[in-house]
Amino acid sequence: MSEPDIVTTLDADACWQLLHDHELGRLAFHLAGEVHITPINYAVDGRTLLFRTAEGNKLLGVVMHSDVAFEIDGMDDTEAWSVVLRGRARLLEGDEEHRAERVPLRPWTSTAKYNVVEIAPTEVTGRRFGLHKPWEHIQQ
């Protein structure tokens, strides 16, 4: 007999609840034909994500090529989960920037961060995994 499938799919509401409950994720983006990844602080605004950024790689990447992917995850002793979002990034301009003031999105470090970027998702998927670590039992 094969083992039961212990990967479960999360529905959209569960994915958005996890996105609401966290504040640190990872953004993957194109830059000059390469793929890059960087941790970002984010906040949920409606069914979009917002993050702040200074002029630099992250910003340049999403302005030149708006196709991005974003991920959060977590784990404990028995299971792990992840939520992956694909979508389009764009700089907020003018009055739109005020959206960032209504959500718990603050710069965590003293580095100045001037721009607000919105990620509008085209796809949100989530999975929960039961963890199977045979060597932990062996070592006991």
Add this chain to the structure above:
Amino acid sequence: MSEPDIVTTLDADACWQLLHDHELGRLAFHLAGEVHITPINYAVDGRTLLFRTAEGNKLLGVVMHSDVAFEIDGMDDTEAWSVVLRGRARLLEGDEEHRAERVPLRPWTSTAKYNVVEIAPTEVTGRRFGLHKPWEHIQQ
């Protein structure tokens, strides 16, 4: 007076020590012109990373376009850190696959994972951030 810079750069040895000490990271890769991101279990082998994968998106992506980026991070109440690696991914073949048996790289779930992929880094960078969360003080 400006605030002191509280972002510090990690040297290569510190980055590799953090890579050794963890086992869950996130892989960003190209697939059909899009950027994708997925959590992976990995292990360090020399100055490369190894991970297992079944036939599917992850594998297809790195075979068709070997340029990848990989990230690990962590945080506590006072600081966060991240290590980002860019490099080339390739499938290990034949005898090379045995490299995966010498490192603590096991499938955590019961999903069969048949292939071993090596990421040979071209660049490894790490940063440590002091955390500045003004709203936590406000809420107390």
